[in-house]
Amino acid sequence: MVHKKEFFFLLALLLLWLLPVYGNDTPPQMAVRTEVTEPLAVPVATCVESVSSESVGSSSQAIALKDPTFQELRDFILRDPTSRNEFVLNQYECRHFATEVNNNAEAEGLRCAFVLLCFYRGQHAVVAFDTTDRGLVYIEPQTDAAIHPEVGGKYQEKEIKEILIAW
Numbered sequence: 001m002v003h004k005k006e007f008f009f010l011l012a013l014l015l016l017w018l019l020p021v022y023g024n025d026t027p028p029q030m031a032v033r034t035e036v037t038e039p040l041a042v043p044v045a046t047c048v049e050s051v052s053s054e055s056v057g058s059s060s061q062a063i064a065l066k067d068p069t070f071q072e073l074r075d076f077i078l079r080d081p082t083s084r085n086e087f088v089l090n091q092y093e094c095r096h097f098a099t100e101v102n103n104n105a106e107a108e109g110l111r112c113a114f115v116l117l118c119f120y121r122g123q124h125a126v127v128a129f130d131t132t133d134r135g136l137v138y139i140e141p142q143t144d145a146a147i148h149p150e151v152g153g154k155y156q157e158k159e160i161k162e163i164l165i166a167w
């Protein structure tokens, strides 16, 4: 009898000791799993949402803009008043001419690029259009002239190191 009692007592103790161990062991594992899956799921969902909403915005903008023919570019640039603005040092310079032509062209639905001709010292801002019949045409927005800048070539007597085009 004593042996049986002791046996059951020990068995009960053992069960009491084991149960909390198992009880404690499983929830942290589950908690770790949920912690791992949840952060993964959330950014993916956020990315999909933000990408789709951004692409809707940019694609609807892209539809509104078109590449001009050379004639359409010519008509626009001769009509555009930007080149009549006065160059004012440190106030209204090449980058302002280029920005204004870019914005005026796109307000009329013509896709226009802001272009930086980078020299070894300094830069010069112009614009460009990807014409449907003559390809990429660079325009000097201070004079409305079509120009032909090339890397390694010269513009206003400075060697062009790099041409950056932002559409």
Ligand SMILES: [Ca+2]
Binding pocket: 102, 106, 111, 112, 113, 114, 166, 167
């Ligand atoms: Ca643009």
